Amino acid sequence: MIQAVAERKVSTETSAATERPEIELLLCCARTQIDQVLRERIKILVRQEFDWKYLIQIASKHGMMSLLYQSLSATFPEAVPQVILHQLRQEFRRNALRNLSLSQELLKILDLFAAADIPVLGFKGPVLTAMAYGDVSLRQFSDLDILVSESDVVRARDLLLSQDAKIRFHVIELTEVEESAFLQSQTVHKFVRESAYEFDCNQGKFILELHWDVIPKYFCFPLEVEYLRENLEPVSILGRTVSNLSPENTLLLLCAHGTKDCWDKLLRVCDIAQIVNSTQVDWGRVIEQAKKRGGLRLLLHGLLLAHNLIGVSLPESAWKRIHKDPKVSAIATQAQKWLFCVPEERPGQVEQFFFHLQTKERLRDQIRYVLNLALTPTCSDWALHPKSAFPLAYYYLLRPLRMLVKHGLKPVPKD
Structure with a gap:
């Protein structure tokens, strides 16, 4: 399908969807670099029968509009209909302006935390874009993520x-014991903030996620904050060096x-490809850490x-x-089938x-x-009764009972 077909060592089935010329x-x-073979x-x-509206639709869905524009404008813009x-x-341009504004917001937040003497780390969003793509305009993101210690x-x-x-x-009215359990x-705590900068995204509002872990705990793949902080690298955002x-x-x-998200967007795969192609990965270390944490299969697929x-x-x-x-x-074959399938064929809760x-x-x-999926209260469970009218054990009983009423005996993901 693409330049690396000849290099494949593992064959996987491709769905009919991925065989479409638009896909x-x-x-x-x-990708950020187009070689002669791809060109x-x-x-x-672009010179064959083509559904350009479908291309725009899937590019938007998969967060690939910016890379699509860069690649087409750098190769054969004359072959693309002018309206497209x-x-x-x-x-x-909208994405570039939005990303610039969010990058400025991230720097403001890092300064705010530094002034309050709270160690904080930005991740995903602008820092991932700078690290993997080298240009803030080339990746689509709409919120900011910061990481602090649980304490x-x-x-x-x-x-x-x-x-x-x-x-x-x-959830700020929880007791001290409930707060600790929460x-x-x-x-993560999710906040809505007003931006001081102009960008066309929800009337200048954006989501800020305050994390004290980078992976939901029910998913059983630990990447502890302390461990992550031992292995940081500098990255430049708008001319300023921050840790990543x-x-x-x-x-x-x-x-x-x-x-976790069953590969719902091509952007997620593209991010992985960009990290591999744009950075010096210590393969021995990443494989060792994945195996140690029970995530080797997760990494490899x-x-x-x-x-x-x-x-x-x-x-x-x-x-x-x-x-x-x-x-x-x-697993990779299944994920590839889901990636470009129609919405009706996306995996349900049981799948x-x-x-x-x-x-x-x-x-x-x-x-x-x-066990975690069935028994651990979610934010939705905690938010049902925020005034601490019930003992702590109530929240752990509420989760399975609420899921049983809502879904019957089917396995369910976290809500």
């Missing part, structure tokens, strides 16, 4: 509230989030997706482990449940995942 063109454009393939694709090229150009969450939350941020789940079971996760930990995070769809070259150490575990190829189980190579993690 093949999107895959060819899903020739793009030339062939204009639409892509307009969206590219600093209350101070960080109160600091943001003092700056007129609005918390989306009102922090141990959850990973290492390429190895970024890969683990991206593969975990893609798996994400890398295999990036190879099969975007043509990323993988090291022999990764290929050996991919061949050793047949489930890696099967998501079993897909997640397959990605966990250790039985103990599979058991913990099932």
Whole structure:
């Protein structure tokens, strides 16, 4: 399908959807660098019978409008209908302005936390874009994510509230015991903030996520804040150097989030490909950490997706482990089928449940995942009764009862 077809060492089925020329063109454009082989393939694709409206539709859905515009404008813009090229150009400019504004907001937030002496780390969003793409305009994102230690969450939350941020789940009236239980079971507070900068995104409002863990705890793939802080690398945002996760930990995070969301966007695969192609990954370290944390299968099938769809070259150490575990190829095949399927064919709750189980190579993690999913209260559970009218055990009984009423006996994902 793309330049790396000849390099494939594992064959995977492709759905009828991925064989459409519009999707093949999107895959060819899903990168920051277009070589001569891809350029020739793009030339062939844009000159055949083509559904340009469908291309725009899937590019928008998968967060690929900016890369699509850059690739087409740099190769064969004359072959693109003017109305389509204009639409892509307009969206590219809107995204660039939005990303610039959000990058400025992130720097303001980092300064705010520094002044309050609260250690904080930005991740995903602008820092991922700078690290993997080298240009703030080339990746689509719409919110900001910051990470603090669990011991600093209350101070960080109160600091943001003092700056007129609005918390989306009102849990500040929990008792001290309930607050501790909430922090141990959850990973994020979501805030809505007004931007001081002009950008066309929800009337200048944006979501700020305050994390004290980067992976939901029910998912059973721990990446502790202390561990992440031991392996930071500098990245430049708007000419200013800030700390970012290492390429190895970024890969683990991206593969975990893609798996958790059952690979709903090509952008997630593109992020992985860009990290591999744009940074110096210590493959021994990333494989070691994935195995140690029970996420080797999770890492490998994400890398295999990036190879099969975007043509990323993988090291022999990764290929050996991919061949050793047949489930890696099967999981990647399933994810690839879902990626471009019609909405009616996206995985339901039961399919998501079993897909997640397959990605966990250790039985103990599979058991913990099932128990966590069934028993751990979510933000929705905590928010039902925020005034501490019930004992702590109530929230842990509420979760399975509420899910039983809502879904019957079907396995359900976290809400």
